[in-house]
Amino acid sequence: MSEGNNSASEPDNYLESEECPVEDSFGFGDDLELNQFDGLPFSSRYYKLLQERKTLSVWRVRCEFEDALVNNQLVVVSGTAKTGRSTQIPQWCAEFCLSAQYQHGMVVCTQTDRRQAVDLALRVADEMDVNIGHEVGYTIPLETCCSSDTVLRYCTDDMLLREMMSDPFLEHYGVIIIDQAHERTVSTDLLLGLLKDILLQRPELRVVVLAIPPMTDKLLSHYGSIPLISLEASSPAEVVHSNSGNKDYFYSALRLVLEIHRTKEDGDVVVFFASAEEVHCAHSILQKEGTRLGAELGQMVPVVLCRGQEEPPPVSTEQQGSKRSRMVFLSTQKGEDMWWPTESVSFVIDTGVQKKMVYNPRIRANSEVLQPISQCQVDLRKKLSGPSGKCFCLYPEDSQLPAETTPQILESNITPTVLFLKRIEIAGLGQCDFIDRPDPEGLMQALEELDYLAALDDDGNLSEIGIIMSEIPLDPQMAKALLASCEFDCVSEMLTIAAMLSAPSCFLEPPVGMTHEAVQCHRKFQHPEGDHFTLINIYNAFKQSQREQYFSAEKWCKDYFLDHSALKTAEAIRSELTDTLNRIELPISEPSFGTKSNTHNIKRALLAGFFMQIARDVDGSGNYFILTHKHMAQVHPLSSYGAQSHKLGLPEWVVFHDYTLSENNCMRTVSEISPQVFIQMAPLYFFYNLPPSESKDILQDMLDPDGSSKSKNEKQKAATVSSSDDSGGGAVVPLTYDRCVIQ
Template sequence: MSDENNSAESDICPESEEGAADDSFGFGDDLELNRFDGLPFSSRYYKLLEERKTLPVWRVRCEFEHALVNNQLVIVSGTAKTGRGTQIPQWCAEFCLSAQYQHGMVVCTQTSRQQAVDLALRVADEMDVNIGHEVGYTIPLETCCSSDTVLRYCTDDMLLREMMSDPFLEHYGVIIIDQAHERTVSTDILLGLLKDILMQRPELRVVLLAMPPFTNKLLSHYHSVPLISLDPSSPAEAVHSHSSNKDYFFPALRLVLEIHRTKEDGDVVVFFASAEEVKCAQSILRREGTRLGAELGHMVPVVLCPGRRGLPTALSEQPDSKKSRRVYLSTTQGEDMWWAAESVNFVIDTGVQKKMVYNPRIRANSEFLQPISQCQADIRKQLSGPTGKCFCLYQEDSELPAEKTPQILDTNITPTVLFLKRMEIAGLGQCDFIDRPDPEGLMQALEELDYLAALDDDGNLSEIGIIMSEIPLDPQMAKALLASCEFDCVSEMLTIAAMLSAPSCFMEPPAGMTHEAVQCHRKFQHPEGDHFTLINIYNAFKQSQREQYFTSEKWCQDYFLDHSALKTAEAIRSELTDTLNRIELPISEPCFGTKSNTHNIKRALIAGFFMQIARDVDGSGNYFILTHKHMAQVHPLSCYGAQSHKQGLPEWVVFHEYTLSENNCMRTVCEISPQVYIQMAPLYFFYNLPPSESKEILQDMLDPDASIKCEEEKQKAIPVSDQDDSGCGIGTQTYDRCVIQ
């Protein structure tokens, strides 16, 4: 850096003067008026300012602001609880204010929708402004912003969605990518596209916030950019297990009870491998808690998983009494969400996680149990602070992966490819991935988009593909929704898409109430399949909202349904309706229940999900999936699972989801007609199906004359010695099936 630049920077932030960093960009914190809203500062602002100055990130404020002035891209390396997610966005807002917002405002991405809201509320408080005005947030299905917003928190997927209308993000002067080490698909896409955007917009500033060792990867990817390292906060005392972590579940629960018996102050966080383990642990701890003596105090197990509503409330509320202890039960994603939990004094880390890994060959997810990364382990050791304890239920010399596996390597990237094809139309170059997707997965994604008619002969987006990219759904569901416009069943398909996009509406019943819950859910079951059952539930929920004497919350409780999930489905349906109206697609009037409507819904479903067809090969529920020859069963909670003993199972079904696990179950299943299937499925997809008896059955329906001719040719080809007196072939010689190519 030149001496002239050094001199200019020293004028901005003279490090020799105490408190000079507060006067950066010419706006001092000691001024009476708030430069963001023009109002006098409150006494709370000054109180919070003193707390902010104690954060580790505050010590690098001057260095960060110098780097921001002189570089397009800045990387900040730091752990949780350093204040990076609250302070750096505020300094970036001051930077944009100093330029009178001529290049735009500030946006800060988060991987968790709950943390985006939580941070926005905290930062609005620290900046002494109103949430939704100068500081706001945007998360799926909820926006709290205005024309006055200068700093906005949002989820990474929402910023990607914004690029559909603003490919070069010209609305922003500073873009902050927080939690880059989480390696979500949306964050990785942003990191790849921002390289091209920075070349197109020299005035833009990008700040990447991440934990080591991922910061080293960022440095090698972007080359010659400043790195600012924050001093890590002191980790808690770590106690490691002397045995392997294969049997971690019950030792973790026993450890919770032992901590509670010590009567030491502080709440407990336990990280389990999956949501199923979390629910089981909650049930066991509730039962064991009733057996503890009153002198030990009340132990309250609390389920906290990323994406669940009410997280800030659960973390900020004080226990009912001084003797109450909360035990937070969480999964392995989103450790950074605990930055606001001041009451946690004990952390129990099982050291393992269950991950879904997508297999492009069979178009299905497989569940794997694997160790967490060293990065995750380091975060957990710091959550309880220097005075707490972290119990690691794995050996100290265990070899953990250095960093998380990028989600883009483990997931179905068909939606990603559709988005990137749309960005090519907008003028952005190829996405420069930090870790490139698997070539096999990429080819499968392109093939799937071709089957869905989203690509033209040159491999670019077709008109259908462009419309599909506008709809915030997976490509298959987007295609089914588009097909419903042709078959006059849009209203019903909107409901199906919303219900499948929202969390499951079926609530797990309390102990001893399983039979009652099953009986209640059975009232909604539809003989045509699970998709129709979801419509029944949604329509009944809407009817409960219209009843003046009956609240929808009470109605959901009575029928063991999740009210928040149904409200989410309602919001998703409204958003999808707005999208269809915006792109001027017709929305037909609902006519659910008629024979023609039922037929049309199935045609629309097959138009999008023709790659997910299965046939019951023996009449006992053993379904053969045509695309990859795997055998599967209908999920026990399916309406077919409940009615199979009465009505029998359908022979042909379309399913929404299939997971390769212990049960190999298909979820959300609907009976279909094979005749309708061969009408709706693209012929070139059908021809590419692997040979099977099920495919032969469909082929006979498609061209019965060709099938008869094929059999006659086979008979002629069999030697006379291999035929009996009746002329039937009984030899062992095999011949290729007559397959249309």
């Protein structure tokens, strides 16, 4: 990260206050010329950065924090990213562990965003005057930069959670810092719940939680009598509210950006939109509008800055150095507490809404909802530009907003969470003490789904296959499909499918006027058996482009309107999954893609995991009936079936990877299946719990063409069928039948 991108350490002008002398902290020696972490003399840059660090508001509470850390197992710190909490507190914790000669372990600091974890590690290594990857490192999905010398490590919260599979009591660490706890990700909430039990088992462990109100109040209530250290934050900016509703918030925000630019007032702009789609659309519009502005106004440079970006947005040296250029950062919800790349923000435009995917356990699908942001997010946005800036809120001042961000665990499919918790129970860790307990209906649905996947035994504990599934870093359904592929000799192909579906979409949004060309290019990869097979075609073609010396893979992707970074991510995920299968000694078959038997086996493996996601075209025109919850859906327009339907017709029975209850109710990643194979692969006790329908009757006739008494007896032994519940949520049944062909 460049020196110009050090937002959290280029502080507001706080007055320097008294502090703990560095040489006295935790009993260190008197020689300040030597770095206590690597034994080398400090560079001149260290002292320059030290002076900057001392002006951060977090520095004022250094003595108070160090004292609390020595005398308490758990400390809560309240303050935003602009206070310097995420860079300074981990360093003081590293000094604390050093004073104990690391006998209790090193320091780990979690982040909710992978890019932020990397940026913070780079900045802190610079401040500590050590090399990144040595004393300070980071771990994010698919990338690790650490060594045996690492004493302070930044990582994403999901990666620390995954470490608990092999180290359930996190004995490798002496201090665990949970940053951005107020963002309420599933992984952070799990860590906060599990650490309560771990602290009882490890009295020497220290946990520091960094959050903002009202989350800090919840933490104090959850953990009991613990110290709270509050940091001073910059005063909020001048706030201007809109008196009209925010129905037209998107174009209102864009017009406001252009108005600000025309005033020629100094300062960059941050705009918060509802979704990443809106961000990219706004970027395209502002780029066009920017070319029409007069040269006397200076350059306006829109920059996409969304959570989860693989790389920071490209900003040219010319753009950075131009006095007249204005950066317009376009972000989404939960971007308020990010590691911002500039301190020059003078204007914040807040649309006040966010698009979220909320999981409905009754229909086993996400619903896209547009809802207001929380008051907690509003307060963070108001402070982004500092007291001298302006915050434009595109909603009335008296708008009724929820006080805090809704925990993701209340809005997500918690089946992977339940699988993880079942796994760590084996290691002897107690129950997770959730700050906000998951919905009972969602919990029951998760247990039912794991039961259908044969991940649970008769006592409700993890079965052998469940233990193996928990080792694979995939959602349970995909993990089961991958395990089934070992039985059906199509592991290579299923690894590719799993990797491509875990990575971001490989299809690029074509430039204006190039849609037809993009469709024609994508059509070259389409496979008649469906989208899962099309993904294999794309991946294999991408690998072929890498092998051909005379051809650039980047150029090949560009020519075919494919996302090179997404395909590289899929390649890395596939490699990680291959390593996992090798580690747990599962067989990996040789690739045989294209043969008839291989095609049949891929579908069998897919159905072993995704038998709950089956639909039937009820009228031959693409109106698909989803058997589990009786909703109607369409094939997504970008599906190979969507493109070929006018030529080949649509298949009657399909398996799909994803379904979203939204305006179009589309199924994504769809492939044709045989109903006979579905009957073979689906557990009978799942089949009999399907709600009644014409489609189920057709399957029933295939299963029992003669109406034999044997089948009738089996049906009677099965659990009670939900006769009228459209949600398809029947009771969990006795485990009378084989759950699946693969055991």
